[in-house]
Amino acid sequence: MLALHELQRRFAAAVLDSDGSGFEHHIRAAGLSGARRLQVYRNNTRLGLTGALEAVYPVVSKLVGEGFFRYAAAEYIARHPSRLGDLHEYGGFFPAFLRAFEPAAELVYLPDVARLEWSYHQVFHAARHAPLDPRALASVPAERQGALRFQLHPAARLLESPFPILRIWQGNQEDASETSPIDLSEGGIKLLVFRRETLDIEFQPLRDGEFNLLRAFAEGCDFTGACERAMAAQPDFDLPAHFGSHVARGVVTAFELPNDHFST
């Protein structure tokens, strides 16, 4: 007779670690064997977690094919078990896992495509946020504006890759019209993934100045420091125009002055 906790522990070991070690003896033999009955739960668990990964990473799945994806998913599930009852949280380590996953090493761009898909997933479920109030910004004294720390919308993510991951992503959508092969040597991309007020998600390729400005904000840099980083990355960067446009679109949503909160 196993107590409840011990029974659950050994059930999980038998299903997740395939460590049966006599657990069949705790299953009532009636028609089908205990081993067969346990296999149903192995299948259900594997299908459930693999399905959760497939829902977040459909392009990775398409790139490697269904069979290979299931194999990779099984390895991932063994190394990164689910830690929550809400499956939407599962799969965040998949890009890093793929980077170290030897059988997929030839597809050098795969981990970055996975990062794009995880960003999309996060942006899809992110909180709403009101746009920045221009009057609040105008009320900051000019001499203190350099100390402002701007924040990005919860539904904004920045991505950088040495591969054309946006073209790869777009070319592998179900409704993709483009079938021409993608040339990896066409180079990398700096990208903003952003969910608009309409809740539609858009991808915006950014030049160096814009990307570095927004990344500096995301990293908590003050306005002066962020501007310096943007201008260093792209000397011809039109800072006022680009900054204004990201405020207007709601990508930059809030700011604070150290010791003095002007906005949330």
Added chain:
Amino acid sequence: MSAKPATSRLGPSSIPVRAGIGLRAEHYDAILETRPPVGWLEVHSENYFGAGGKPLDYLERIRVHYPLSLHGVGLSIGSTDPLDKPHLAKLKHLIERFEPALVSEHLSWGSVGGRYLNDLLPLPYTREALYHLVARVSQVQDLLGRQILIENISSYLQYEESSIPEWDFLAELVERAGCGVLLDVNNIYVSARNHGFDPGAYLRGIPRHAVQEIHLAGFTVNRFEDGEILIDTHNRPVHPAVWTLYRQAVQRFGPIPTLIEWDSDLPELAVLVGEAQQADAILEERHARAA
């Protein structure tokens, strides 16, 4: 004199004694555009645990037109791990925001030692497990500040440890914890076939007053050389034998709000609505007889 208003600021607040359908993302637009004549909708709670975005936006717009039930699939209420408080906090927030008429969880566990199998796993039906469940259901009801319904699952194995029939376990849980029952008639049928018990005995074992909701769904038969097993796949119409068992359930428990569940290989919305109309017809027969 203070009759409960039929609608709140969100929309209808109580579940009518009619058939409803599970709301899935693929049907969001069709529901809003066609407003099918189903009595109510049910969603998986965890699908709305995100901080924002389209799922919550759609649910808000759809909720205005239909009463709602929240059905949890991830709480792992029967686990010996501590209850997941952040999970419950998200559920509570969802309840406050959408004012569901019913909130349900499963008679199952899904995690141990911090690892989740994200599946509805059977419990051993022992006194120890019963007292554990009574404590856990009570704790959840206290934290949520409301009664919850507990649903019987489909199972594919029985433990040697079990000493109580599942229906007696569920009946005593209801008695001791003060929860209600979400009776899944398809799950009774599936488990009865898998384990060789009489589904009628299950129905007779559940107290008449306890059942507040019924689930119906389709199953799949997996055949092996040494036998077959029925899997609760929610990917096809309700089986004729399950409709028969449903009539018996309605006979015993009276007309009860009934949900058509369909989760994979999702058909057009009209197919779900058609299934709901079949359930409605059976509920109406019973109404007519009672009148």
